[in-house]
Amino acid sequence: MSHVIVEDLVKTFRIAEREPGIWGALRGLAQRRFRTVRALDRVSFKLEPGELVGYIGPNGAGKSTTVKVLAGILVPDSGRCEVLGRVPWRERTTNVQQIGVVFGQRTQLWWDLPVGESFDLLRDIYRVPAADYRKKRDELIGLLTLEPLLDVPVRQLSLGQRMRCDLAAALLHSPAILYLDEPTIGLDAISKLAVRDFVRRLNRQEGVTVILTTHDMDDIEALCSRVLVISQGRILSDGSLAGLRAQVTTERRLIVDLVDEADWMEDPDAEVIRRDGRRLYLRFDPERIPAAQLIARLTSRYAIQDLYVENPPIEEIIARLYRGLPA
Amino acid sequence: MRAYRALISARFRMLLQYRAAAIGGIGTQLFFGLAMIMAYEAFYRSSSAAQPMSYRDIVTYVWLGQAFLAMLPWNVDTDLRALIRSGAVAYEMLRPMDLYWAWYCRALALRIAPTLLRAIPVVTLAMLFLGMHLPPTPASAAAWALGMLGSLFLGCAFTMLMNISLLWTISGEGITTLIPALVLVCSGMNIPLPLFPAWAQRILYWLPFRGLIDVPFRLYLGEIPPGEAGPLFLQQMAWTAALILAGRWLLSRGKRRLIVQGG
Amino acid sequence: MRDALYLYGRYISASVRGQMAYKASFIMLTLGHFVITGIEFITIIVLFARFGTLEGWSIAEVSVFYGLVAITFSLSDAAARGFDLFADMIKAGDFDRLLVRPRATALQLAGQELTLRRIGRFTQGLVVFLWGASQLHLAWNAARIALTLAAILGGACLFYGIIVLQATLAFWTTETLEIVNSVTYGGVQTTQYPLAIYRQEFQRFFTYVIPLACTCYFPIVAILGRPDPLGSPEWFRWVSPAVGVLFLVLSLQVWKVGVRHYTSTGS
Numbered sequence: 082m083s084h085v086i087v088e089d090l091v092k093t094f095r096i097a098e099r100e101p102g103i104w105g106a107l108r109g110l111a112q113r114r115f116r117t118v119r120a121l122d123r124v125s126f127k128l129e130p131g132e133l134v135g136y137i138g139p140n141g142a143g144k145s146t147t148v149k150v151l152a153g154i155l156v157p158d159s160g161r162c163e164v165l166g167r168v169p170w171r172e173r174t175t176n177v178q179q180i181g182v183v184f185g186q187r188t189q190l191w192w193d194l195p196v197g198e199s200f201d202l203l204r205d206i207y208r209v210p211a212a213d214y215r216k217k218r219d220e221l222i223g224l225l226t227l228e229p230l231l232d233v234p235v236r237q238l239s240l241g242q243r244m245r246c247d248l249a250a251a252l253l254h255s256p257a258i259l260y261l262d263e264p265t266i267g268l269d270a271i272s273k274l275a276v277r278d279f280v281r282r283l284n285r286q287e288g289v290t291v292i293l294t295t296h297d298m299d300d301i302e303a304l305c306s307r308v309l310v311i312s313q314g315r316i317l318s319d320g321s322l323a324g325l326r327a328q329v330t331t332e333r334r335l336i337v338d339l340v341d342e343a344d345w346m347e348d349p350d351a352e353v354i355r356r357d358g359r360r361l362y363l364r365f366d367p368e369r370i371p372a373a374q375l376i377a378r379l380t381s382r383y384a385i386q387d388l389y390v391e392n393p394p395i396e397e398i399i400a401r402l403y404r405g406l407p408a
Numbered sequence: 409m410r411a412y413r414a415l416i417s418a419r420f421r422m423l424l425q426y427r428a429a430a431i432g433g434i435g436t437q438l439f440f441g442l443a444m445i446m447a448y449e450a451f452y453r454s455s456s457a458a459q460p461m462s463y464r465d466i467v468t469y470v471w472l473g474q475a476f477l478a479m480l481p482w483n484v485d486t487d488l489r490a491l492i493r494s495g496a497v498a499y500e501m502l503r504p505m506d507l508y509w510a511w512y513c514r515a516l517a518l519r520i521a522p523t524l525l526r527a528i529p530v531v532t533l534a535m536l537f538l539g540m541h542l543p544p545t546p547a548s549a550a551a552w553a554l555g556m557l558g559s560l561f562l563g564c565a566f567t568m569l570m571n572i573s574l575l576w577t578i579s580g581e582g583i584t585t586l587i588p589a590l591v592l593v594c595s596g597m598n599i600p601l602p603l604f605p606a607w608a609q610r611i612l613y614w615l616p617f618r619g620l621i622d623v624p625f626r627l628y629l630g631e632i633p634p635g636e637a638g639p640l641f642l643q644q645m646a647w648t649a650a651l652i653l654a655g656r657w658l659l660s661r662g663k664r665r666l667i668v669q670g671g
Numbered sequence: 672m673r674d675a676l677y678l679y680g681r682y683i684s685a686s687v688r689g690q691m692a693y694k695a696s697f698i699m700l701t702l703g704h705f706v707i708t709g710i711e712f713i714t715i716i717v718l719f720a721r722f723g724t725l726e727g728w729s730i731a732e733v734s735v736f737y738g739l740v741a742i743t744f745s746l747s748d749a750a751a752r753g754f755d756l757f758a759d760m761i762k763a764g765d766f767d768r769l770l771v772r773p774r775a776t777a778l779q780l781a782g783q784e785l786t787l788r789r790i791g792r793f794t795q796g797l798v799v800f801l802w803g804a805s806q807l808h809l810a811w812n813a814a815r816i817a818l819t820l821a822a823i824l825g826g827a828c829l830f831y832g833i834i835v836l837q838a839t840l841a842f843w844t845t846e847t848l849e850i851v852n853s854v855t856y857g858g859v860q861t862t863q864y865p866l867a868i869y870r871q872e873f874q875r876f877f878t879y880v881i882p883l884a885c886t887c888y889f890p891i892v893a894i895l896g897r898p899d900p901l902g903s904p905e906w907f908r909w910v911s912p913a914v915g916v917l918f919l920v921l922s923l924q925v926w927k928v929g930v931r932h933y934t935s936t937g938s
Binding site for chain 1: 677764934
């Protein structure tokens with residue numbers, strides 16, 4: 082049974098418009114104007130148990146709206162949605178008992194309480210049996226090195242510490258599905274790695290299905306075998322990362338370090354897109370000229386110290402996808 | 409100066425945008441006013457003795473109070489409080505300007521917008537339907553206007569004391585609850601001062617609080633004839649000056665404390 | 672139900688512990704609250720000193736009204752803080768956090784905070800009430816005590832229900848609806864005097880629209896053991912606090928409607 086089934090989800094919002102200035106404000110006293118926004122425009126996808134899926138898109142694309150529908154806290158206008166066999170918004174409490182949510186920018190812990198007490202409160206809220214709770218709690222504390230933080234009030238934690246605590250908090254009741262909303266935002270490099278390692282382990286060893294919404298492409302490359310791209314309420318791409326690349330463009334990058342800064346480089350099959358002192362960034366299509374052939378040609382004609390072949394940065398791939406540029 | 413004009417107009421806009429709140433707020437004042445007037449009505453009915461203020465005057469007095477409620481130094485500036493709590497006030501103190509006057513002008517600006525926004529509808533409705541009457545003579549009206557101006561400056565001096573006291577966390581909480589309490593009782597807001605027992609009136613007439621409500625409102629009613637306004641204005645100004653001096657002194661001590669403590 | 676009560680208890684103990692962390696500030700704030708709310712009684716003293724009587728009600732009798740209303744309101748004011756702050760929560764988008772938990776949102780909001788410093792108003796009300804009762808030499812038999820407690824409970828439920836309704840409005844508009852303050856604080860201001868002294872429109876409003884009379888007037892008349900100028904039947908005065916409880920039950924139903932609206936339209 083698929084863990085998550087989403088079919089033709091549609092959701093529109095009405096947003097009130099505010100007019101600027103004092104006269105606009107006075108007019109606003111009398112009447113209001115609205116505009117409609119299509120947040121979800123026939124979104125469809127399926128998630129199998131144990132998948133780790135990246136869900137990316139520009140701001141306002143519909144990512145959080147999708148997650149809210151899956152969590153059962155938003156009712157769509159039309160379409161079908163099932164999470165673990167249930168319609169989320171019809172059975173909110175039962176559905177929510179099986180899922181964990183981490184909001185990157187907001188904590189779900191109690192601000193003035195020590196972390197350990199927040200955990201205990203969550204145990205009571207989720208009605209976790211005492212023995213299960215202790216085992217799970219100790220396991221999570223160990224994995225995320227939370228031991229020194231248990232007596233610290235949440236307001237005194239650094240962002241990285243808080244995120245680790247929020248991760249643990251979301252898993253105390255052993256949910257089958259985890260929604261991570263921007264979990265690495267604002268974190269330092271070490272914390273990011275810690276979060277990624279934890280999520281990877283959670284997914285591989287415990288089989289927790291994970292949906293990860295993020296703007297950080299490194300998260301995607303590190304964790305996700307499957308990527309869903311959404312923009313303006315529509316799914317633009319659903320598949321592996323390699324497939325996403327191929328969908329946008331087959332081009333690859335060649336980075337060349339010249340021996341002499343004054344040298345220039347030209348080639349009929351490669352385009353120089355940027356120059357940084359002695360380093361040149363070139364773009365070429367391997368379907369027109371195989372990489373090996375291009376490299377051979379360039380090294381025979383120019384004094385090259387070093388070179389690398391790369392895929393275009395994923396941000397650029399995504400940006401092109403959003404803009405709808407052809408391959 | 410331009411900054412404060414911008415502040416006032418921004419405040420206006422913000423208050424207008426929350427239209428339901430604006431209307432609701434007026435509704436609340438009307439409700440409170442009616443409740444108070446009815447209570448007075450019942451009291452006046454219960455006694456046939458002559459009273460220092462007529463019932464008719466009491467009604468106008470109550471509506472004046474509801475209309476100009478925003479003039480009272482009732483609350484601290486929440487933005488300033490947040491500024492002090494976060495420690496960002498240190499930046500303000502480093503700027504090359506007179507901090508007291510900057511905050512004082514800000515207090516003036518923040519008092520004018522909500523007052524006008526509340527007062528105009530409440531006074532209009534009260535005069536049309538709810539028994540409020542105009543001042544008996546133009547001279548009384550003029551005296552009232554001057555009295556309100558004095559009350560504005562006096563009220564802001566009080567607000568400054570409360571704001572500055574926030575620099576000391578614990579005693580700050582104390583001052584910011586004590587001053588509003590004293591203001592409510594001693595200014596004449598809750599009950600007109602002439603209704604207090606004679607011995608209490610003697611004390612209250614010397615305190616600074618009467619300059620906030622008692623003086624301007626009773627000038628409006630003609631209860632204090634405009635000819636007698638002079639010494640009362642002087643009293644307002646004297647207390648305002650004293651409170652400003654106290655505030656400045658307190659602020660300099662607070663600054664030193666903050667700098668020494670490192671915020 | 673037991674499960675919900677247990678969770679509520681856990682919530683409250685967490686809230687109390689959080690507040691106790693700031694002891695000195697708490698004492699200051701409580702004293703301040705005591706003083707600010709106590710000012711109303713100074714007004715009453717001054718007015719009685721001047722007029723002697725309020726339409727046949729003595730200052731001791733009015734003290735009983737004033738005290739019980741203060742006690743009642745302070746209890747709900749302390750317990751309903753979560754709903755009080757709900758408008759801010761919706762604005763900040765934090766309500767989703769509650770929806771993502773497998774518990775009723777009302778229960779979670781109820782448990783959010785028990786504002787201890789409201790004990791300032793409570794104490795002040797209690798002092799005034801006891802003074803008034805002692806002046807009147809009221810005989811405290813079981814029936815009277817039971818009715819007093821029922822009036823307090825019913826009144827607290829009623830005020831709580833009003834605050835829940837005010838919070839529910841935040842689902843439809845992001846503006847703070849000050850007008851509801853006219854019912855809570857205005858209600859306290861009004862019922863501190865016996866409702867009988869007011870004009871008919873006010874009496875009717877507080878009997879049929881917001882039934883404060885059922886918890887803050889009729890039972891108190893029965894407690895005082897005196898005839899009712901409004902002419903209510905004796906048995907009704909003993910039963911009327913139940914209206915407060917009913918009001919709370921109804922407001923919680925309205926709350927559910929609000930939650931449903933939120934989930935279908937988003938924030």
